[in-house]
Amino acid sequence: MSRRAAVPRGAAKAQDRGWAWMVLLAVVLLQGLTLGFPSCIGIFFTELQRDFHASNSETSWFPSIMVAVLHAGGPLCSLLVKRFGCRFAVMLGGLLSSVGMVSSSFCTSLSELYLTAGFITGLGMCFSFQAGVTSLRYYFVRWQALANAMASTGVSLGLTLWPLLSQYLLDEMGWRNTFLIFGGILLNCCVCGAIMRPVQLASKSLLQPVRPAEEPGREAEETQLANGGSPHPKAQPGKRTSCFQTLKKYLAFDVFCQNKGYQIYTIGMTWMMLGFALPHIYLVPYAIHSGVEERMAALLVSVIGFINIFIRPLTGLLSGLSFFTGRRIYLFCLAALLSGLSNFICVISAKFSVLILYCVILSIAISGVGALTFQVLMDVVDMDRFSSALGLFTILESISLLTGPPLTGFLVDITRNFHCVFYTSSFFLISAALFMAFSFCALERKNKLKEASNAPLDNSSKCQRNEISAEPLSERQSPPVEVRTTNI
Incomplete structure (x- = not known):
C-alpha cells in the first residue's frame, strides 16, 4: 500500500x-x-x-x-x-x-x-x-x-x-x-x-521525529543484538563510507558535478553574494559619514524593507506566469543586473533625496532576487535532491557572505573612500548576472543542437522501420501466423 x-x-x-x-x-x-x-x-x-x-x-x-x-x-x-x-x-x-x-x-x-x-x-x-x-x-x-x-x-x-x-x-x-x-x-x-x-x-506526527525507513537486514540485526549476539561484520559500515553517505545526503556534490544548470547557478550565486550584502551593511555608515542625520540614515533601510512588502509578492506572481516557465533565470539575472547598476546612484551623490531614490530602485531589484532565488533552484534541480542541493548552495553562499564585507571594509580603510563599497558591489552583481545569463543561454543552445542532431537519427530509424514493414511478406522472415478470435 x-x-x-x-x-x-x-x-x-x-x-x-x-x-x-x-x-x-x-x-x-x-x-x-x-x-x-x-x-x-x-x-x-x-x-x-x-x-x-x-x-x-x-x-x-x-x-x-x-x-x-x-x-x-x-x-x-x-x-x-x-x-x-x-x-x-x-x-x-x-x-x-x-x-x-x-x-x-x-x-x-x-x-x-x-x-x-x-x-x-x-x-x-x-x-x-x-x-x-x-x-x-x-x-x-x-x-x-x-x-x-x-x-x-x-x-x-x-x-x-x-x-x-x-x-x-x-x-x-x-x-x-x-x-x-x-x-x-x-x-x-x-x-x-x-x-x-x-x-x-494516521498514528504518527509529522512534526515529531520520524524513524527512518528500515534498511535491508536491519530488523534481523536488531533481533540478534537484543539476544546478546554480535552483528554481522558486513552490517557495520566503515566510518569513511558513513561520512560519504552523509555528505551525499546533505551536500549534493554529485548533483554539482553532473547538473550543469545547478553548477552554473551555484557558482554565479556564490560570486554574486560577495557583493550582494555590501549596501545593507555600509549604507547607513556611508550616509552618516556624508553628513546625513543618524535618524534619517536609519530610515533608508526601512524604506528598502517597506517597498519589499509590496514588490516581493508581485514578483512572485509575475514569475508564475506561463511566459516565464523555464525562463525565470533570466528574470532573476535582470533583477541582479538592476541591483548592480543602482549602486552607481550612491556614487553620484550622497544627498538624502538621492539616497532615497537609490533605496527605491534597489528595493525593487532585490525583491526580484529574494523572490526568485529558491524558485530558480527548484527549476534546475530535481525535487528529490532539492534538500541536499540547498545544503551545498547555502554553505557556498555563506562563505561569500562571510568574506565579502570584511574585504570591502579593508578597501575602505586603505582608500578612506566609501565609494569602494558600491563599486565593488556593482562589479560582483553585474558580472554574476551576465555570467549566469550567457551561460544558461549557451546551455539552452547546446541542448537544442543536441536534440536537433538526435532528430535525424530518430527519423531515419522510423523510415527504416517503415521500409522493412513495407516489404512483401514473402521476402521477410516472419513468425508463424496465429489465428485468434476476438469479440469487438
Whole structure:
C-alpha cells in the first residue's frame, strides 16, 4: 500500500485550515525576527567602531559572521528537525539567539562579539528560521505555495521595523542596553515554536521525529543484538563510507558535478553574494559619514524593507506566469543586473533625496532576487535532491557572505573612500548576472543542437522501420501466423 493511501481521509483536516493559519502567522514573525534582524546591524557600526577603536574591516566581521552562520547552519538544522522535530528546533534557536544577544551586551572586545552576537545568535536564528519554514510543508498541502509567499513577507516587515526600533533604542539607551533588549525580543521565537503543535496524520506526527525507513537486514540485526549476539561484520559500515553517505545526503556534490544548470547557478550565486550584502551593511555608515542625520540614515533601510512588502509578492506572481516557465533565470539575472547598476546612484551623490531614490530602485531589484532565488533552484534541480542541493548552495553562499564585507571594509580603510563599497558591489552583481545569463543561454543552445542532431537519427530509424514493414511478406522472415478470435 502506498504511503498516501495509508493516511486516512480525516487526517488531512488538520492541514490547510484552522490552526495551520496560526502557524503561518508564527512563521511570518519568525522570518521578521531572524532574516530581518541583520539589516539593523549597520546602525550600530559607528558606535562599535568608536567604543572598540576598530577599523571598518574589523567591525564588518560581526555582521558577516552572523549572516554566514544563519545560512550555513542549514544541514545541522535538518539533522535537528529530523531527530527532534520542528517545534524543538525553533525553540532551541530562539533560546540561542537570546543568549547570544544578552551575552553580547557584556562584551569588552570585538572578538567576544564575533562569538556571541555573530556565531551564537546567527546559529540560533538559523535553527528558528529554517525549522519554521520546514513546518509549513506539514501544515499546508493545498495552499502550500500561498503559505510560502505570505511567510516571505515577514522578511520585509523585519527590514522595515528593525532599523527604526534600533535607532530609537540606540539614541535612548546605547548599544549595550539595546542588545540586552534585543535578547528579550528574540525570545519570542520560542513562543512561535510553541505554537507549532504536532499535526496528527494516521498514528504518527509529522512534526515529531520520524524513524527512518528500515534498511535491508536491519530488523534481523536488531533481533540478534537484543539476544546478546554480535552483528554481522558486513552490517557495520566503515566510518569513511558513513561520512560519504552523509555528505551525499546533505551536500549534493554529485548533483554539482553532473547538473550543469545547478553548477552554473551555484557558482554565479556564490560570486554574486560577495557583493550582494555590501549596501545593507555600509549604507547607513556611508550616509552618516556624508553628513546625513543618524535618524534619517536609519530610515533608508526601512524604506528598502517597506517597498519589499509590496514588490516581493508581485514578483512572485509575475514569475508564475506561463511566459516565464523555464525562463525565470533570466528574470532573476535582470533583477541582479538592476541591483548592480543602482549602486552607481550612491556614487553620484550622497544627498538624502538621492539616497532615497537609490533605496527605491534597489528595493525593487532585490525583491526580484529574494523572490526568485529558491524558485530558480527548484527549476534546475530535481525535487528529490532539492534538500541536499540547498545544503551545498547555502554553505557556498555563506562563505561569500562571510568574506565579502570584511574585504570591502579593508578597501575602505586603505582608500578612506566609501565609494569602494558600491563599486565593488556593482562589479560582483553585474558580472554574476551576465555570467549566469550567457551561460544558461549557451546551455539552452547546446541542448537544442543536441536534440536537433538526435532528430535525424530518430527519423531515419522510423523510415527504416517503415521500409522493412513495407516489404512483401514473402521476402521477410516472419513468425508463424496465429489465428485468434476476438469479440469487438
